[in-house]
Amino acid sequence: MSLNQALLAEFDNEMKNTRKTLERVPEDKFSWKPHTKSMELGRLSTHIAELPGWIQDTFQKDSFDLSSPGGQGHQPPQIATRRQLLELFDRNVASGRAALAAAKDEQFQQPWSLLRAGETIFTLPRGAVLRSMVLNHVIHHRAQLGVYLRLNDVPVPAIYGPSADESNF
Numbered sequence: 686m687s688l689n690q691a692l693l694a695e696f697d698n699e700m701k702n703t704r705k706t707l708e709r710v711p712e713d714k715f716s717w718k719p720h721t722k723s724m725e726l727g728r729l730s731t732h733i734a735e736l737p738g739w740i741q742d743t744f745q746k747d748s749f750d751l752s753s754p755g756g757q758g759h760q761p762p763q764i765a766t767r768r769q770l771l772e773l774f775d776r777n778v779a780s781g782r783a784a785l786a787a788a789k790d791e792q793f794q795q796p797w798s799l800l801r802a803g804e805t806i807f808t809l810p811r812g813a814v815l816r817s818m819v820l821n822h823v824i825h826h827r828a829q830l831g832v833y834l835r836l837n838d839v840p841v842p843a844i845y846g847p848s849a850d851e852s853n854f
Contacts, residue, residue, distance in 0.1 A: 688812065689788045696785060699820060700737060700778045703827050705842045707733065707774055710830070712767050714837055726833050729826060731764045731773070736823045738777030741784040743814050748798040751806075781819070 707730060715727030724732070742749050752758035764770045793812035798805050809817070831841045831848075840850035847853075 688790050688793050689785050692815070693782070693785060696782060696820070699823060700782075702842070702844045703733060703737075703823055704771070704774060704778075706827050706830055706834070706844070707770060708767070709834055709839050709842065710767055710770060711837060711839055712765075715765075717833070717837065719833065719836055726830075726837075727764060728761065729830055729833065730770055731761050733823060733826045733830060734764070734770055734774035735761065735777060736819055736826070737774070737781035739819050740781035740815060743797055743811050743819065744784045744788045744792055747796075748800055750800040750803065752802050785815070 710726065710730045715730075716725050718725045739749075762773060764773060788811075793815075794810050796808050797811045797814045798808040799814075799818070800806060827844075831844075834841050841848045843851040843853070
């Protein structure tokens with residue numbers, strides 16, 4: 686079995702669970718955050734919705750620069766509604782899945798670099814970037830979003846087992 690085929694089922698499952706969580710984001714709480722150092726709920730949700738699209742850059746480019754030298758850093762899309770959030774997520778899942786499905790085994794070992802203003806932050810094999818900077822990154826922030834939901838009395842979905850709100854796992 687090819688590496689991409691081995692990962693597609695995991696990708697699909699994680700994206701299904703992520704969408705289930707994003708579907709619960711309350712529109713009237715986009716500016717809410719649990720602490721002054723925390724991201725706002727809307728920004729966190731938008732970041733999660735963007736992450737699956739990073740797979741395309743991982744397999745189609747040799748690097749990504751967070752902010753080009755002398756330039757402006759990454760500007761996230763401005764999302765005002767849950768519908769826009771889910772549309773962004775669905776587009777990025779589709780493009781990410783297509784890029785993963787098209788990836789060849791040899792690409793998983795090729796180096797990929799994350800840069801900031803032309804300076805290398807890290808270089809890893811594309812397979813490690815897929816796992817750490819996309820899949821694990823989504824899972825990390827999805828869990829963070831679950832805490833945000835709980836603190837706002839929004840039912841938290843069952844993900845890997847029942848939650849306090851859903852026992853029908």
